[in-house]
Amino acid sequence: MTNKTSILSGRRTKSLVERIMNIIFLVCGLASVVSVVFMTVYMVVSGGAIIAETGVFRFLLGHVWNPGGSEFGILPMILSSVLATLGAVLIALPVGVLIAVFLAKLSPGKLATAMRAFIDLLAGIPSVIYGLLGALLLVPAIFKLQAAAGLPNSGSLLAAIVILVIMILPTIISVSETAIRSVPKQYEEAALALGSTRLQAIFKVTVPAAKSGIVAGMVLGTGRAIGEAMAVMMVSGNAAIMPELLRPVRLLTAAIPIEWAYSSGLHRQALYGIGLVLFVFIMVINLLLRQVMKKGGAQDE
Amino acid sequence: MTPVKMHTRALNLFYGEVHALKGVDLDMPEQCVTALIGPSGCGKSTFLKTLNRMNDTIASVRISGEVVLDGEDIYAKNVDVTTLRKKAGMVFQSPNPFPMSIYDNIAYGPRIHGEKKRIVLDEIVEQSLRDAAIWDEVKDRLKKPALGLSGGQQQRLCIARSLATKPEVLLMDEPTSALDPISTSKIEELIDELKRDYSIVIVTHNMQQAARISDYTAFFLLGEVVEHNTTGDVFSNPKDRRTEDYITGRFG
Amino acid sequence: MKKTFSLILAAVLVAISVAGCGTKSGNTTPTPSSAPTDASTPTPTAANLSGGVKTGGSTSVEKVMTALIYQFQADNREVTVDYEMNGSGDGIKNTISGLYELGHSSRELKSDGSEDGLTATAYAIDGIAVVVHKDNSIATLTAAQLRGIYTGEITNWKEVGGSDALITVVTREEGSGTRSAFSELIGFKEAEILTSATVQDSTGAVQTTVSQNPNAIGYISFSDADTSKVNTVPYEGVAVSEAALKDGSYKLKREFYLLTKTGSTLSPAAQAFFDFVLSAEGQKIVSEKGLLPIR
Numbered sequence: 001m002t003n004k005t006s007i008l009s010g011r012r013t014k015s016l017v018e019r020i021m022n023i024i025f026l027v028c029g030l031a032s033v034v035s036v037v038f039m040t041v042y043m044v045v046s047g048g049a050i051i052a053e054t055g056v057f058r059f060l061l062g063h064v065w066n067p068g069g070s071e072f073g074i075l076p077m078i079l080s081s082v083l084a085t086l087g088a089v090l091i092a093l094p095v096g097v098l099i100a101v102f103l104a105k106l107s108p109g110k111l112a113t114a115m116r117a118f119i120d121l122l123a124g125i126p127s128v129i130y131g132l133l134g135a136l137l138l139v140p141a142i143f144k145l146q147a148a149a150g151l152p153n154s155g156s157l158l159a160a161i162v163i164l165v166i167m168i169l170p171t172i173i174s175v176s177e178t179a180i181r182s183v184p185k186q187y188e189e190a191a192l193a194l195g196s197t198r199l200q201a202i203f204k205v206t207v208p209a210a211k212s213g214i215v216a217g218m219v220l221g222t223g224r225a226i227g228e229a230m231a232v233m234m235v236s237g238n239a240a241i242m243p244e245l246l247r248p249v250r251l252l253t254a255a256i257p258i259e260w261a262y263s264s265g266l267h268r269q270a271l272y273g274i275g276l277v278l279f280v281f282i283m284v285i286n287l288l289l290r291q292v293m294k295k296g297g298a299q300d301e
Numbered sequence: 302m303t304p305v306k307m308h309t310r311a312l313n314l315f316y317g318e319v320h321a322l323k324g325v326d327l328d329m330p331e332q333c334v335t336a337l338i339g340p341s342g343c344g345k346s347t348f349l350k351t352l353n354r355m356n357d358t359i360a361s362v363r364i365s366g367e368v369v370l371d372g373e374d375i376y377a378k379n380v381d382v383t384t385l386r387k388k389a390g391m392v393f394q395s396p397n398p399f400p401m402s403i404y405d406n407i408a409y410g411p412r413i414h415g416e417k418k419r420i421v422l423d424e425i426v427e428q429s430l431r432d433a434a435i436w437d438e439v440k441d442r443l444k445k446p447a448l449g450l451s452g453g454q455q456q457r458l459c460i461a462r463s464l465a466t467k468p469e470v471l472l473m474d475e476p477t478s479a480l481d482p483i484s485t486s487k488i489e490e491l492i493d494e495l496k497r498d499y500s501i502v503i504v505t506h507n508m509q510q511a512a513r514i515s516d517y518t519a520f521f522l523l524g525e526v527v528e529h530n531t532t533g534d535v536f537s538n539p540k541d542r543r544t545e546d547y548i549t550g551r552f553g
Numbered sequence: 554m555k556k557t558f559s560l561i562l563a564a565v566l567v568a569i570s571v572a573g574c575g576t577k578s579g580n581t582t583p584t585p586s587s588a589p590t591d592a593s594t595p596t597p598t599a600a601n602l603s604g605g606v607k608t609g610g611s612t613s614v615e616k617v618m619t620a621l622i623y624q625f626q627a628d629n630r631e632v633t634v635d636y637e638m639n640g641s642g643d644g645i646k647n648t649i650s651g652l653y654e655l656g657h658s659s660r661e662l663k664s665d666g667s668e669d670g671l672t673a674t675a676y677a678i679d680g681i682a683v684v685v686h687k688d689n690s691i692a693t694l695t696a697a698q699l700r701g702i703y704t705g706e707i708t709n710w711k712e713v714g715g716s717d718a719l720i721t722v723v724t725r726e727e728g729s730g731t732r733s734a735f736s737e738l739i740g741f742k743e744a745e746i747l748t749s750a751t752v753q754d755s756t757g758a759v760q761t762t763v764s765q766n767p768n769a770i771g772y773i774s775f776s777d778a779d780t781s782k783v784n785t786v787p788y789e790g791v792a793v794s795e796a797a798l799k800d801g802s803y804k805l806k807r808e809f810y811l812l813t814k815t816g817s818t819l820s821p822a823a824q825a826f827f828d829f830v831l832s833a834e835g836q837k838i839v840s841e842k843g844l845l846p847i848r
Contacts, residue, residue, distance in 0.1 A: 067727050069744050140765055152708075152719035153766050154751050186397035190459070193355060193391035194410040194466060195383040204413065209400050238726075238752035248751050258754045262612065262728025 040279070047276025050269040059273060065240040065250075067259065067267040074274060076242045080249035081281075084157060084232070085225045088164035093218055095165075096172030097207065100214075103173070104180040105202055116174075123170035131234030134163045139235050146246050155237030157249045163231050168221035175220060179213020180206060212293050219289040226281060229253035252278050303330040306470060306500040307352060307389075312366035314347060314356070321347050323524040324366070329470075329517075334492060334501045336511035336532065339521035340552065345504045348521065349472050352502065353389040354382055370470070387414060389470040390463030395479050396455035398447035398462070403439050406447045406458060410466035425465050433461035434491050453484025460491065471495065473503040477510065489514050508548060512536050520544045602629045606823045609637035610644015610657030613730030614809045617677060617842040618657060624838060625829050632822045645671065648812045654823040656812030659730065660737075673810040676830045678845035680775030680798045681735055681805045684760065684783040686767045691715045693787040699739045702770060705747035710768065722750040723762050723771035731756070734807050735772045775806075776843045798845055809844070 051059055054072055062073015099119075103112045135155075143153040183206045191201035207214070229251075237248020238258055250258075256271050263271055307329045314322035322344050329335045337345040347356070354375060356362045368375050375385055387410070398406050407426040416422055426443070430436040435457040439450070447458055456476060463471060473492075477485040492501060492514050505511050511518055512532060519529040520541075528535060528544045539545040546552055615638060622634045637643075641658040645668050648656030659679070662668045683699065685691060694702075694713060701707035702720055711717045724746055725732040736743050753759045756773040763769040764782040775793055778785055785793050788805045797803035811827060813819065819827060829835045836846035 066744055135761065135765065143766070147719075150719075152721045153768050154721050154749075155762075184397075186393065186395065187399055189355070189358075190393065190397045190399065190462075191409070192358065193353065193386055193393075194413070194462065195385075195387040196413050197383055200413050204409070205399055233754075234758075238754075239749045240752075241748050247749060250752070258726050258752060259728055261754070262726075262730070267728070 043272075043276045043279045046269070046272040047274075047279075050266065050273035051276075053266065053269065059270075060277070063242070065255075067263070067270065070266060072266070072270040072273070074252070074255070074270075074277065076240050077250050077252050077255050077274070078277065080157065080160075080236075080243040081226060081252040081278075083243050084160045084164060084236075084249070084251055085222060087157075087161040088168060088225045089218065089222050091161070092165045092168050092172055092221055093214075096169050096217070096221070097176050097214060099169075100173050100176035100180055101202055101207065104177050105198075105206070116177075119170045119173055122166070123174070127167070127228060127230040128234075130163055130167055131231035134159060134231060134235040138162055142246070149246050151246050154239075154248045155235050156246050157236065157243050158245050159235040160232045160249065160251065163235055164225045164228060167228060167231065168224050171224060172217045172221045175217030176210070176214045179210035179217070182213070183209045215289065215293050219286065219293075222285055222289070223282060226278070226285065227253060229257060233258060252281075303333060305329065306331040307368070307370045307502075309348075309351070309369070310367040312348075312351065312368060313364070314344075314351060315361075315363045316359070317361040321524050322351070325524075325526050327519055327526055327529060329500060329502050331500050332496055332498070333516040334496050334503060334514055335517045335519065336515035337502065337504045337519050337521055338506075338508060338511050338547075340547065341506075343521040344524040345521045346474050349391075349474055349502060349504050352470070352472055353386050353391055355386075355391065357382065383414075387466045388468055389472055390466060390468035391472045392456070392459050392463055392474065392476045394475040396452060396459050398450070398455050398458050400446065400448055402444045403447045403450075403458065404443040406462050407465045410462060414466065429461040429465040430458075432464050432495070433457045434487065434494070435461060451484075453480050453487060456480060456484065456488060457491065460488070460495075464495075469500060471499045471501045473501065475504050475506060478506055485510075508536075520547060522547070601631060602822045602825055603631035604633075604820060604822045606632065606634045606655065606820070606826055607637075607653050608634060608655040608657060609639065609647055609653045610812070611641040611659040611809070612638045613641075613659035613679075613734070614657050614677075617809065617839055617844055620838050620842055621830055621835055622826075624834070625826055628829075629822070629825065632825075634822075634826060645812060648814060651814065654813075654819060655827065658810045658812055659734065659807055661808075661810075662812075670815055671812050672815045673812055674827075674831070675808040675810050675847050676835070677809040677839045677847060678798055679731075679734065679807050679809065680793060680803065680845060681731060681738070681772050681807075682775045682778045682793045683770065683772050683786040683788060683805070684763050684778060685770050685786055686763060687782070687784055688767050689715065689784060691786055693790050695789055696739050699788075700741045703736075703739065703747060703750070704741050704745045705749075718768045721766050721769040722747050723759050723769050724750045724752055725756075725759065725772070726752050726754045729754075731772065731774060735805070738805055738807070772805075774843055776840075776845065795845060808847070 050072060054062075059072055059074060060078065061075050062071065063075055064071045064073045065076065103115060107115070139155055139159050142156055142159055145158070146153050146156065187205050187209055188201045191205045192198070196204065232251050233254040236251060236254065238250045238254055239248035240250045240255070241247065243249045252274055255274050259267070260271060305328045309325050309327050312322055312325040313320070325348060327348075337348065339345050350356045351364065351368055352370075352375075356364070364376065370385070370389065373380070399409065401409075404426055407429050408422045411422060411425050416425070427436060427440075430439060435454060438454060439458075447455065450458060456479075460476075477488050480488070489510065492503070495501065496516075503511075503515065515532045517530070518532045518535040520527045520535065520543075522543055528539060528541045530540075535544065536548060539548060618636060622636060626632060626634060636657070637653075641660050644653065644656035644658050645662065647653045649668070649670055656671070658673065662671060662673050683694060689710075691710070691714060698707065698713045702713070703722060703724070705722075707713060708720060709717065710720055725735075727743070733743060736746070751762060751769075753762055753771075756777045759771040759773050760777065760779065760783055763771045770786075775798065778793075787793070788803060791797055791803045793803050793805070798806055811830060813827070818824075831847070839846045
């Protein structure tokens with residue numbers, strides 16, 4: 001005589017709990033969507049005022065930033081931000097990937113562990129400390145270059161780039177290292193069995209296979225670079241002029257806090273406008289890089 | 302007497318304290334298929350990997366004895382390992398094509414050995430794919446990702462990839478154990494073709510496979526070669542009691 | 554046990570944050586952040602004053618004025634002091650018209666007759682010091698020289714008697730009261746400031762920048778000048794000091810004024826505030842905010 005147990009659930013509370021949890025999760029998810037939507041709307045509305053006032057082209061392409069004289073051209077700042085971010089990423093990406101390869105594949109265990117701890121520490125240092133050290137050590141070191149070039153000593157685009165490189169390296173390194181470590185070992189094995197040297201196997205097979213992870217690290221790094229305000233404010237000199245490597249520059253991010261306190265009326269609206277421009281930049285970068293990652297992922301299918 | 306392509310003498314291998322290979326003497330004749338059979342963990346794969354020095358990548362490995370390819374000791378001091386591996390190609394148990402296009406997979410070997418000319422590479426790719434009996438199936442999708450192929454196709458691709466470096470020896474580590482019967486038989490046919498031009502050493506769990514395709518068979522047990530003879534003799538006339546027990550399925 | 558403890562802790566934290574939010578907010582401008590660092594306990598007043606006092610004017614006096622208002626309101630809980638900030642010009646105009654009982658100005662009244670009818674009472678002195686690197690021993694700079702430096706006409710220290718090195722000009726940011734005072738006193742328009750000048754957004758930042766750069770020059774509030782970090786440059790031959798500011802020999806300064814309509818009487822609340830600003834307690838707040846008290 002076999003046992004017969006009913007499969008019908010006798011407890012209603014279990015499904016009630018599930019439903020409540022589902023609702024809570026939904027609310028949380030919606031909250032994040034709502035926040036982003038709200039921020040976007042707020043930025044567009046408050047930043048749009050200056051654009052309506054001065055016109056898109058005069059705002060974005062104007063050379064002169066002189067709020068006292070009602071001139072609100074932010075082209076120098078846009079270019080400075082673009083160059084600083086580009087410069088930082090172009091340097092930090094290869095350096096970061098090489099360090100990640102070293103940590104993941106080439107260094108003896110103990111050294112790698114120590115280095116990793118040190119790099120994680122770097123990632124956690126607040127921007128203002130970087131700014132301080134930059135102002136005290138980096139900027140004076142660049143004075144010599146400036147003197148040689150016949151320029152007055154000051155903060156510079158170069159200082160901003162160097163600081164940004166140091167700030168985004170830890171992110172790029174740890175994300176790339178994780179990506180490289182998760183590449184299946186079989187690929188490297190196969191490469192070795194075909195007669196590759198260790199380095200050939202790593203750089204021709206493993207690193208390309210880790211591409212999407214490395215790109216993710218690059219996205220994070222770019223995001224941090226373009227959004228950094230405090231540290232660059234302390235080393236870049238904040239002059240709103242067209243960017244040159246050894247001359248002071250003002251990045252979009254620094255432009256907002258530096259004049260915020262006393263601004264009012266059109267001037268303040270212009271600062272909101274800068275915020276909107278930054279916002280748009282970051283959105284565009286994110287979308288572009290997501291596209292690149294999608295394409296890269298599809299290729300691996 | 303068929304000339305011997307590779308042989309080992311008094312080969313001992315230690316993984317740290319573990320004595321994995323014990324005084325292995327084995328001849329692998331030219332243009333023949335030598336099958337290595339035996340229960341799990343008996344050292345067959347380890348032995349195979351000593352033939353192309355893939356064990357070098359494991360830090361705790363110590364080796365003593367001789368492994369000779371075409372009269373040269375492959376563990377000698379001035380041996381270029383990358384050339385060795387060009388000469389002795391390996392196919393692994395699970396197909397492992399690179400996450401690249403089919404073309405780039407095949408061209409990988411020649412490229413790292415210095416070939417740059419497009420025309421030459423094109424030719425090598427086609428020839429290797431033909432030799433691996435997969436050309437017709439992939440000739441129209443050379444630029445597509447290799448990972449889009451089926452398991453059996455991927456394995457033949459890996460064989461083609463190994464052939465692209467123009468090796469003289471093919472080392473195959475249970476190449477069909479992850480594949481379905483139809484792909485398996487396709488590959489067995491392929492091996493039969495390939496032995497005309499290559500010397501093949503194949504590790505297999507599948508005794509029927511060994512019986513089907515190999516000329517010589519070596520039975521490994523606990524790191525030693527218990528018996529080594531022509532396949533016919535090993536299977537119908539085993540000299541050692543242990544061999545007979547294994548073949549008849551009493552263990553392993 | 555652990556659960557009850559966490560619940561109690563959470564309740565305490567919530568209570569604290571709620572209590573922290575519940576400070577009295579009187580009117581538009583005074584914010585807790587500009588309150589005196591050690592908020593003194595309210596001193597009891599003899600007559601309990603009440604009512605509203607409308608004031609308005611300069612933005613430059615904001616820091617010190619909001620602190621004074623905050624303390625005055627803490628002492629006299631029935632009084633609210635309004636402080637509208639639309640510039641000294643507005644303050645003067647609206648005090649004449651009677652809209653404000655008290656006006657705020659960071660500049661002197663014009664003597665051309667257009668601002669007659671007002672009495673300006675100074676309650677604080679804002680001295681501006683010109684600073685350079687500790688190794689820079691420039692003896693003095695004139696207004697003309699400073700104008701040249703800040704507008705970019707003079708680019709090398711040797712043109713003003715220093716060594717052969719390019720001058721690094723450091724200035725405050727657009728909107729800074731110190732910047733507008735400095736440019737007005739020296740005699741150039743803010744728009745004329747060298748576009749490649751380094752901009753820092755606080756006196757502290759200016760001082761740090763100058764202390765790091767042997768060829769830099771900057772201007773900061775005198776009371777923040779730290780001579781262990783930077784050298785102050787005598788202006789027109791006069792070194793900056795409290796005495797020199799008080800006796801008028803050092804001219805890079807401005808005074809903050811309370812404006813009243815000449816001849817009219819202030820309401821009790823307004824008069825009390827006026828007296829408070831000039832009292833010892835008020836003057837203490839003035840110096841706490843980095844200015845020189847007038848007394």
